[in-house]
Amino acid sequence: MQHIDPDHHDGTSDATPGGEPDKRRPGELVFALVMLLASLFLLNSAYGIAGFDALSSPGAIPMATTAAMVLSAAVILWNTAKLPLDRTESLIKDILPLTVVMFALFLVAFGVLLKPLGFLPTSALFLIAAIKILGKRSWGWTVGIAVFSLVVVWLIFRIVFTVLMPAGIVPEAELIQFFRNVFAGGAQ
Amino acid sequence: METLMHFLTVFSDPQLLLLVGLGTFAGVYVGAIPGLSVTMAVSILISFTFSWDVYPAISLMIGIYMGGVYGGSRTAILLNIPGAPSAIATALDGYPMAKRGEAGTAIGVTTVMSFIGGFIGIGVLALAAPFVSDFALKFQPRDYMLLAILGILLVGSLSQGSLVKGIFAGALGIAIGAVGRDPLTFAERFTFDFRLMEGGISFIAVMIGMFGVSEALLQLHHVDKDAVRQKITRIVPSLATVKKHLPLSVQTSTIGVTIGALPGTGGDIAALMAYDHAKRVTKNPDREFGDGAMEGLVAPETANNAAVGGAFIPMMTLGIPGDAVTAIMIGALFIHGLNPGPMLMIDQPDMFWFIVGCLVMANCFMLLFGLTGIKLFTKIVEMPRSVLIPLIMLLSIVGAFAVNNSITDVYWMLGFGVFGYFMRHYGYPLGPVILGVILSRLLDDNWRRAIISEREDLGNFFAGVFGSPLSTVLLIAVVLIFVSQTPVWAWGKSRIFAKKENT
Numbered sequence: 001m002q003h004i005d006p007d008h009h010d011g012t013s014d015a016t017p018g019g020e021p022d023k024r025r026p027g028e029l030v031f032a033l034v035m036l037l038a039s040l041f042l043l044n045s046a047y048g049i050a051g052f053d054a055l056s057s058p059g060a061i062p063m064a065t066t067a068a069m070v071l072s073a074a075v076i077l078w079n080t081a082k083l084p085l086d087r088t089e090s091l092i093k094d095i096l097p098l099t100v101v102m103f104a105l106f107l108v109a110f111g112v113l114l115k116p117l118g119f120l121p122t123s124a125l126f127l128i129a130a131i132k133i134l135g136k137r138s139w140g141w142t143v144g145i146a147v148f149s150l151v152v153v154w155l156i157f158r159i160v161f162t163v164l165m166p167a168g169i170v171p172e173a174e175l176i177q178f179f180r181n182v183f184a185g186g187a188q
Numbered sequence: 189m190e191t192l193m194h195f196l197t198v199f200s201d202p203q204l205l206l207l208v209g210l211g212t213f214a215g216v217y218v219g220a221i222p223g224l225s226v227t228m229a230v231s232i233l234i235s236f237t238f239s240w241d242v243y244p245a246i247s248l249m250i251g252i253y254m255g256g257v258y259g260g261s262r263t264a265i266l267l268n269i270p271g272a273p274s275a276i277a278t279a280l281d282g283y284p285m286a287k288r289g290e291a292g293t294a295i296g297v298t299t300v301m302s303f304i305g306g307f308i309g310i311g312v313l314a315l316a317a318p319f320v321s322d323f324a325l326k327f328q329p330r331d332y333m334l335l336a337i338l339g340i341l342l343v344g345s346l347s348q349g350s351l352v353k354g355i356f357a358g359a360l361g362i363a364i365g366a367v368g369r370d371p372l373t374f375a376e377r378f379t380f381d382f383r384l385m386e387g388g389i390s391f392i393a394v395m396i397g398m399f400g401v402s403e404a405l406l407q408l409h410h411v412d413k414d415a416v417r418q419k420i421t422r423i424v425p426s427l428a429t430v431k432k433h434l435p436l437s438v439q440t441s442t443i444g445v446t447i448g449a450l451p452g453t454g455g456d457i458a459a460l461m462a463y464d465h466a467k468r469v470t471k472n473p474d475r476e477f478g479d480g481a482m483e484g485l486v487a488p489e490t491a492n493n494a495a496v497g498g499a500f501i502p503m504m505t506l507g508i509p510g511d512a513v514t515a516i517m518i519g520a521l522f523i524h525g526l527n528p529g530p531m532l533m534i535d536q537p538d539m540f541w542f543i544v545g546c547l548v549m550a551n552c553f554m555l556l557f558g559l560t561g562i563k564l565f566t567k568i569v570e571m572p573r574s575v576l577i578p579l580i581m582l583l584s585i586v587g588a589f590a591v592n593n594s595i596t597d598v599y600w601m602l603g604f605g606v607f608g609y610f611m612r613h614y615g616y617p618l619g620p621v622i623l624g625v626i627l628s629r630l631l632d633d634n635w636r637r638a639i640i641s642e643r644e645d646l647g648n649f650f651a652g653v654f655g656s657p658l659s660t661v662l663l664i665a666v667v668l669i670f671v672s673q674t675p676v677w678a679w680g681k682s683r684i685f686a687k688k689e690n691t
Contacts, residue, residue, distance in 0.1 A: 025613065025614060027614075028614045031610055031614050032614075035356065039356075042363060042378065045378055045380070046363075046377075046378070049375055049376070049377050050375065054644055055639045055644050055646065056635075056636045056639045056640045056644060057373075058370035058372065058373045058375040058377060059375075059377070060635065060636070060639075061362070061366065061628075061631060061632040061635055061636075062363060062366050062377055062378065065359040065362040065363050065366070066359070066363055068355060068356075068359040069356055069359040069360060069363065072352045072353070072355045072356040072359065073356055075352045076350075076352050076353060076356060079350075079352070094409075095613055097408070097409070099408045099411075100405050100408050100409075100609070103404075103405060103408060103581070104405065104602075104606055106581075107401070107581060107585070107602050107605075108602060110581075110585055110598075111585070111595060111598045111599055111602060114585070114589070114595060114598070115595060119586075123582055126578065126581075126582065127578050127579075127582065130577070130578035130581070131574055131575055131578055134408075134411050134573070134574035134575075134577060134578070135572065135574035135575065136574075137574075145575055149575065149579055150582075153579070153582060153583070153586070157236065157586060157590075161236040161237065161239075161590075162239060163235075163236055163586065163590040164590075164593065165586065165589065165590075
C-alpha cells in the first residue's frame with residue numbers, strides 16, 4: 001500500500017484538509033457527536049419559538065433547518081463511526097497542537113485587553129509575542145518587524161479607512177491632532 | 189447612451205480607477221500567497237470600507253476579486269501550492285512545466301488566458317443579466333425560496349467533502365442567520381434570553397472568523413515550510429501560442445460562465461470541470477496531461493476567470509450569490525443600503541453598469557500586473573509565515589471590531605474561527621455556511637410569503653409549484669441533488685448500465 005505522509009495538509013487555502021477519505025481523524029467522532037447534540041438542542045429551541053403553530057410562523061424555517069441539521073448530523077455520525085481510525089495521526093500532533101491552542105488563547109487575551117489597554121499597546125504585545133514564538137529569531141528582529149508592521153497597519157486603517165479602534169492608554173487623537181498642527185503650521 | 193455613461197464612470201474618475209488598480213494589484217498577491225484567500229480579503233475589507241461611498245468600496249472589492257482568482261495560479265505553477273481553490277487544477281500541469289524550466293511561459297499563457305476568459309465572462313454578464321432580470325420579475329416567492337435552497341445544496345454537493353456535511357453546514361448557516369428578533373413578528377429566535385443576541389450575529393464576524401482566523405490557525409501547522417525558488421524567464425507568450433489555444437479557451441470559458449452563473453458554484457468547480465473537458469477534447473497534446481500540457485493550463489484558467497462574470501449574474505439579477513465572494517459582496521451592498529435583485533436592475537441600472545465597467549477595468553489591470561513585476565512578486569510571496577499569520581489575526585480582529593465598534597463581535601469572530609478550524613479539519617465545507625447566513629433572510633421571507641399567499645395550505649402550495657414550469661424544474665433539481673447522493677442513485681445507475689451491457 002502506498003504510504004501517505006501523515007502531514008498531508010498541503011497549505012492551500014479554502015480547499016484544505018479533511019484527512020484521508022476512508023479514515024477517521026482523531027477527535028472526528030467526538031466532533032460529530034457534539035454537532036448532533038448541539039443540533040438537537042437547537043431543534044428544541046426552535047420548537048420553543050412557536051411550536052407547530054402555523055406554517056408561516058417565525059419558527060417554521062428555524063425548525064425545518066434545525067431538523068435538517070439533526071438528520072444530517074446523525075448520518076455524519078453514523079458514517080464516521082463506521083470508518084477505521086487513522087493511526088498515523090494523533091490529536092496533539094495533527095489536530096490540536098500546542099501552538100494552535102496557545103494562539104487561540106492569545107486571541108482571547110487580545111479581545112480582553114483591547115478596551116482597557118487600547119489598540120496600539122495590545123497589538124504591539126500580540127505581534128511581538130506571536131512573531132517571536134513563530135519566527136524564533138532575535139529580539140531585535142522580532143520587535144523591529146512587529147513595530148514596523150503595526151505602524152503600517154495603523155496608518156492604513158486609521159488614516160485611509162478611518163477605522164476607530166479603542167485608544168486605551170495611548171492619547172491617539174491628541175497625537176494625530178499634534179501632527180496635523182505641525183504640518184498645518186509648516187504650510188503657513 | 190446613459191448606459192454607456194454609467195459603464196464609463198470608472199474609466200473617467202481617477203480615484204475609482206486607482207482603487208480598481210490597487211485592488212487588482214493587491215488581489216494578485218492575496219490570491220498568490222497561500223493562506224490568504226480572496227474570500228478572506230473581501231470579508232475583512234467590507235468592515236473597513238463600510239463608511240465609504242458605495243462606488244469606491246465596490247471598485248476595490250471587484251479589483252481584489254478579479255486579481256485574486258488569477259493570482260492563485262502563480263503559486264500553483266511555481267510551488268505546486270494553489271494559492272486559491274480555483275487554482276487546484278492549474279497546479280496539475282503548471283508545476284511540471286515550471287520544473288522543466290518553463291515557468292515563464294506557463295505564467296504568460298495563464299495570464300493571457302485568464303484575461304480572455306475574464307472578458308468572455310464579463311461579456312456574457314453584460315448581455316445576459318438584463319434578460320435574466322426581466323425574467324426574474326415573474327419569479328414567485330416560492331421560486332426564490334427554491335433557488336436559495338438549490339444554491340446552498342449545489343455548493344455543498346460540488347465542493348470537496350460529502351453532501352451530508354454540505355447540508356449540515358448550509359442548515360447551520362441558515363440557523364445562524366435566523367438568530368435574533370424575527371423582523372416580521374418580533375419573536376425571539378435562538379436568543380436564549382440573552383439581550384446581546386437579540387440583534388442577531390453579525391454576518392461579518394462569522395465570515396471573518398471562518399475565512400480569516402480559522403485559516404490562520406490552520407496555517408500554524410506549516411510555519412516551518414520554506415518557499416522554493418524558481419527561475420523565471422520570458423513571460424509574454426507568442427501570438428501563435430495564444431492563437432493555437434483560442435478555440436479551447438472559448439469552450440472552457442463557456443463552461444466557466446455557466447458554472448459561475450449557477451447559484452452557489454464558483455471558480456473552483458468551474459476550473460476542475462474545464463480541466464476535465466480539455467482532457468476529453470484534446471486529441472494529441474504535445475505532452476500528456478499531468479506532465480505539463482499547455483491545454484491543462486488554458487482550461488482551468490480561462491474557466492475560473494470566466495466564472496467571475498458568471499457569478500455576478502445571479503447576484504445582480506436575483507440577489508442570490510453565485511459563489512462565496514459574491515455572497516460577501518451582497519452583504520456589502522446590503523450594508524450600503526442596496527438590495528440586489530431584479531428591482532435593483534430596474535431602479536438603479538447605473539449600479540449594474542458600473543460593476544460591469546469595474547470588471548472590465550480590473551481585467552485589464554490583471555493583464556498588466558500579470559505580465560510585469562515578477563521580481564517583486566517572488567519577494568512578496570517569500571514573506572515568512574511567522575509574520576504573515578500574526579498579521580492576518582490582527583487584521584481579522586480589527587475588521588470584526590470595526591463594523592459595530594463592539595467587542596462582542598470580536599468574540600463571535602473568535603468563536604467561529606475556532607469552530608471553522610475544526611470544521612476544516614474534519615472535512616466540513618465552509619462555503620455553505622456563509623451562503624446559508626446570507627440567504628437565511630431571503631429564504632425565510634419568501635417561504636412565509638409563499639405559504640401565506642396559499643392560505644397556509646401545503647396542498648395549494650404544491651399545486652402552485654407544479655402549475656409553474658419554473659418552480660417544477662427548480663424543485664426537481666433540488667430533489668435530484670438529494671437523490672444523487674443516496675444509495676438509490678448508485679443502485680439505479682448500476683441497474684441501467686448492467687442492462688445496457690447485457691443487450
